Amino acid sequence: MLKSLIFDMDGTLFQTDKILELSLDDTFNNLRSLNLWDKETPIDKYREIMGVPLPKVWEALLPNHSKEVREQTDAFFLTRLIENIRNGNGALYPNVIEVFDYLKTNKYSIYIASNGLIEYLDSIVKYYNLDNWVSETFSIQQIETLDKGDLVKTIISKYDIKAGAVIGDRLSDINAAKDNGLIAIGCKFDFSVEDELEHADIVIDDFIQLKKIFTEMKKILSN
Numbered sequence: 001m002l003k004s005l006i007f008d009m010d011g012t013l014f015q016t017d018k019i020l021e022l023s024l025d026d027t028f029n030n031l032r033s034l035n036l037w038d039k040e041t042p043i044d045k046y047r048e049i050m051g052v053p054l055p056k057v058w059e060a061l062l063p064n065h066s067k068e069v070r071e072q073t074d075a076f077f078l079t080r081l082i083e084n085i086r087n088g089n090g091a092l093y094p095n096v097i098e099v100f101d102y103l104k105t106n107k108y109s110i111y112i113a114s115n116g117l118i119e120y121l122d123s124i125v126k127y128y129n130l131d132n133w134v135s136e137t138f139s140i141q142q143i144e145t146l147d148k149g150d151l152v153k154t155i156i157s158k159y160d161i162k163a164g165a166v167i168g169d170r171l172s173d174i175n176a177a178k179d180n181g182l183i184a185i186g187c188k189f190d191f192s193v194e195d196e197l198e199h200a201d202i203v204i205d206d207f208i209q210l211k212k213i214f215t216e217m218k219k220i221l222s223n
Contacts, residue, residue: 166184
């Protein structure tokens with residue numbers, strides 16, 4: 001029986017877009033004040049690579065800067081993201097809570113697997129009280145490989161998951177599902193890419209569609 005669901009966080013549950021530009025602008029303004037940046041904030045470039053672990057983000061956005069500068073930039077960016085979350089500048093996607101209520105009522109186990117860092121994820125979980133529905137939140141920071149598939153494998157192993165689905169907006173989520181023999185549900189939301197979503201088993205463009213999908217799956221599996 002399909003009773004275990006693993007959700008991505010950024011661009012799937014949490015509307016990262018609402019705090020991304022604010023936080024990225026603050027970060028690059030800081031770099032400008034240190035005479036380490038003299039161009040526009042590369043928001044479009046970040047949108048393109050959204051979903052990869054932060055160390056890889058800074059390799060892409062700051063290819064000519066030292067590892068030390070990238071690490072300092074990462075720390076500053078994380079601070080700004082968390083401040084914006086705690087100030088209420090972010091938001092969950094519409095219908096997330098309604099769907100989570102439905103899933104919990106119907107005895108689904110909910111997990112989060114994210115490329116976000118532990119402190120960042122914890123701030124979202126606490127602000128929106130996601131622990132009311134989510135069994136555990138896993139960060140890419142908890143494994144050495146920085147591979148989403150390995151992170152999902154960790155969840156499967158810990159909770160002895162036999163069947164389930166991964167719900168996310170990027171190819172890393174879809175591949176994580178496929179690599180672990182789970183159903184891949186792609187979210188056609190803010191950061192999604194059409195070519196990537198083609199690899200998903202199911203694609204949604206509104207979170208509320210998950211209720212119908214899992215209701216139908218439940219009927220099929222019970223027959």
